[in-house]
Amino acid sequence: MRAFDYARAENPAAAIAAHGSDGQAAFLAGGTTLLDLVKLDVMQPRKVVDINGVALDRIESLDDGRLRIGAMVTNTALARDKRVVEDYAVLSQALLAGASTQLRNKATTGGNLMQRVRCPYFRDGVSACNKREPGSGCAAIGGVNRSVHAVLGTSDSCIAAHPSDMCVAMAAIGAKVQVEGPEGRREIDFADFHLLPGDTPQREHALAPGELITHVVLDAPLAGSRSAYLKLRDRQSYQFALASSAVIVQMDGNTVREARVALGGVGTKPWRAPEVEAALKGEPASEQRFADAAKLAFEHAVAYSHNAYKIPLGQQAIVRNLTDLTIA
Template sequence: MRNFDYVRAADVEQAIMLHARGSDTVYLAGGTTLLDLMKLDITRPARVVDVHKLKLDQIEPLDDGRTRIGAMVSNTDLARHEHIRRHYPVLSQALLSGASTQLRNKATTAGNVMQRVRCGYFRDGVSPCNKRTPGSGCAAVDGLNRNVHAVLGGSPQCIAAHPSDMCVAMVAIGATVHVQGPKGRRDIAFADFHLLPGDTPWKEHALEAGEIITHITLDAPMPGSRSAYLKLRDRGSYQFALASSAVIVALDGNTVRDIRIALGGVSTKPWRAAGAEAVLRGKPVSEALVREAGVSAMAGARSYGQNGFKLNLGQQAVVRNLSLLTA
């Protein structure tokens, strides 16, 4: 462990001020990702600004039907909150499928959004990794890439899959990320917050220097909808998804009035499957149409060898979830 300065912020404004006092500064909330990366010597901050005591731990239903979630709300509190369980069951299910109870008790909403990839080449500190050392290459493209590597949204520079379950549910629901920084406050559409690797895989999100997430606002629930999160993995608990799907669907009789589908485990960012939604929207549900939607959800996917099975598994994550929700 390298030496670093540690300071605790009393409010958001002080946190931003403390962050701005030096370079190589990071915010610390639950620490479930940051502390791991510091111990591995992957992240080497000169200063840590502790923000976990900020008064951003409320879940607030808004008058317009949306729901505002403070950045410091723990994953456990969010998953177990009665309003979330009733109106956003897909989000509660996604959170409860991730990590362990101990980690969920510490992990925060903003930290979950900001968590970094679990690629072994990124974390070993020595392999070529453009995300860790820009320009060094991507060892995963031709290396071991079965579990935590993507078949959607990758590039020759990086194929690491985004690890979050919560974020898959949120991109299906629709949300806004509220941030504050040295230049003031601004809002970022959740679908635009995480960036594709492209030629700059070290740029993982849309935050600017010194900005901190203060809240996330979920869109109002889809009227008359049902939803579910399905996570497929090698073992039944405490493992990242090989493929997952978040589906929200509203039916008029047997006809799909509206639908939202998102994928995880197979993509470099939380992946909204708009093409699959278009296949189903406004049409009567049938087995053939559900299969067509599954194929469409994985349109453009590319195998990198060992992870090629995800092309079919991603389809199955969508088909199985849709079949259960529309039965």
């Protein structure tokens, strides 16, 4: 660990001022990613601004039916919130499928959006990694890429999967990310928050330098819908998704009126699958229809040396989740 300056902020404005926008500082929320990567010497902030005192820790029901979540609300608190459990079951389940109790008690909503990838070549500090050292290459391509690498949204620069479960649920629900920075406040569509790697995998999100996430505002729940998160992995806890699905479905008798489908573990960002949603709309609920629709999500998938299985596995995650919500 390298020496860094440490500041503690009492409110967002102070945090933003202390952070500055020179790209050398990092906000410290739960620390479950930052401290880990600082100890590995993969992240080297000159300054760490502790935002645990900024009080963005409330969950508020807005008049328009939306739910506003403070950036410092912990994963545990969010997962157990009655409104989340009842109106956004998929989110509660996704949060509880992630990490361990201890980590969820520390990890925050804003921090989860900023989670870094689990690619071992990113974390080892030595291998070629365009995310860590732009222009150095991508050791994961042609290397070991079974577990934490994507088949959707990859590029020749980076194939690391986005690790979050929470974000997959939020991608399905739809949300706005509220941020505050040196230039004031603004909102970012959740779908636009995470960036595809393209040629610039070092750019992971839409935040401008110095901007702080203050809230995530979930879209109002889809009336009369049911939702669930299904996470597939080798062991049954404490592992990142090999493939996961967040599904929200609104039925009209036996017919799908509307479905929202997002995928985890297979994409370089939390992966909404609109082509699957479109194919399901107005269709009767049947495993065959679900399977046909699920295929569409992977039409442009690219399989790397060890992760081709994620293409069928991701489809299974969609089909089983839809089946359990509508038929089983």
